[in-house]
Amino acid sequence: MNNISIYVHTPFCKHKCYYCDFASFANNEDLINEYYKSLKKEIILRKDEINSREISTVYFGGGTPSYVDSKYIVDIMDILKSEFNINKDAEITIEANPESITDEKLENYKIAGFNRISMGLQSANNDTLKKIGRIHTYEKFLSSYELCKSAGFDNINVDLMFSLPNETLNDFIDSLEEVIMISPSHISTYSLILEEGTKLYDNYRKNNIIIDDTLDRKMYHYCINKLKEYDYEQYEISNFAKKGYESRHNMSCWDFEDYIGFGSNASGFNNNIRKTNKSNIKDYINDLNNDTLPIMEKTQLNIKDLIGEYIMLGLRKIKGIDIDKINKKFNIDFTDTYKDKIENLKNHNLVTIEDNHFRLTYKGLDFANTVMVEFI
Numbered sequence: 001m002n003n004i005s006i007y008v009h010t011p012f013c014k015h016k017c018y019y020c021d022f023a024s025f026a027n028n029e030d031l032i033n034e035y036y037k038s039l040k041k042e043i044i045l046r047k048d049e050i051n052s053r054e055i056s057t058v059y060f061g062g063g064t065p066s067y068v069d070s071k072y073i074v075d076i077m078d079i080l081k082s083e084f085n086i087n088k089d090a091e092i093t094i095e096a097n098p099e100s101i102t103d104e105k106l107e108n109y110k111i112a113g114f115n116r117i118s119m120g121l122q123s124a125n126n127d128t129l130k131k132i133g134r135i136h137t138y139e140k141f142l143s144s145y146e147l148c149k150s151a152g153f154d155n156i157n158v159d160l161m162f163s164l165p166n167e168t169l170n171d172f173i174d175s176l177e178e179v180i181m182i183s184p185s186h187i188s189t190y191s192l193i194l195e196e197g198t199k200l201y202d203n204y205r206k207n208n209i210i211i212d213d214t215l216d217r218k219m220y221h222y223c224i225n226k227l228k229e230y231d232y233e234q235y236e237i238s239n240f241a242k243k244g245y246e247s248r249h250n251m252s253c254w255d256f257e258d259y260i261g262f263g264s265n266a267s268g269f270n271n272n273i274r275k276t277n278k279s280n281i282k283d284y285i286n287d288l289n290n291d292t293l294p295i296m297e298k299t300q301l302n303i304k305d306l307i308g309e310y311i312m313l314g315l316r317k318i319k320g321i322d323i324d325k326i327n328k329k330f331n332i333d334f335t336d337t338y339k340d341k342i343e344n345l346k347n348h349n350l351v352t353i354e355d356n357h358f359r360l361t362y363k364g365l366d367f368a369n370t371v372m373v374e375f376i
């Protein structure tokens, strides 16, 4: 059987950022202890889904895993190590908010086997940070980043966002340059998505503010070109890495490999079945207290869906889709099956086929969604 990856969700944050619609909640500290008890139970109940398959990557995401006491994280990691066959070179990541990183937590993560940290910065401008509801300053980020380095973590991702409230091109350039200066091994840059139900969405709606698409694209392309100058290779629409530091966990998702998601709202994809857990923390805990799996959705994908998802995820990678691989995996002739669509997209200079790979062009990066929907 093939390798498989594990995702573990932490649904807690100290404070809800104004743009964020992830399954993360503030003011639920009274549920933390119960939640991790349930999480352990879920892992044990579902261990047959993994069996002896080798685990190539583990990702603790959220929410903010660094917000909770590190004993919970270490405990879960111990269970994963005792129940599953984790490759000795597995990439093991934890997401962290600069506000909650401490020496002690980092030491515990290191001992538990974590070898990669993903930190949310979003902006190096303190006014912007305040406007989006972040609870740390840029200076706090810098000191937390240094703590990670001193604790021996050399593989650190920094998340940046752009098109933030009132952000000018120069503001974004300043943020990007600050981050380039500290030279993290990996940088993710996300264009702000106004998600319904968030404070920022309501505020933009109320005040008739819209995101300036032209400026947004200027920021994105500035970012691509600037990061290239500093030897960051863009390997996915939003992800850039120094040589050898691409996120193996994320790559395995874009390569359509199997993964299991544990915890509230966690999704997984294994043996062509997609499963998603309930996102309400109390429902998740209650189900497990009753020895029931907290599954919200379970879908067996048919061949058409599988090919559609494979193309959608594969196009996110800058190197694109290996045509031999997709042909072999689904027993199709990709270029023949999609001849008309490919021709049409090529005529608009949105996609290209080079070295037997089907991928987005530089222009196509701005129209990724338009291209992807052609195949689903």
Ligand SMILES: C[S@@+](CC[C@H](N)C(=O)[O-])C[C@H]1O[C@@H](n2cnc3c(N)ncnc32)[C@H](O)[C@@H]1O
Binding pocket: 019, 020, 021, 022, 061, 062, 063, 064, 095, 096, 097, 098, 118, 119, 120, 121, 122, 159, 160, 161, 190, 191, 192, 193, 194, 195
């Ligand atoms: C789970 S969070 C990262 C870890 C940690 N909770 C933190 O915020 O510091 C994942 C990342 O998604 C990005 N993100 C979240 N909501 C977004 C939105 N509405 N638009 C664009 N990017 C977003 C942010 O860059 C964020 O750091």
Ligand code: SF4
Binding pocket: 012, 013, 015, 016, 017, 020, 021, 022, 024, 062, 063, 064, 097, 120
């Ligand atoms: S961005 Fe991170 S810290 Fe902010 S609410 Fe979302 S998950 Fe929590």
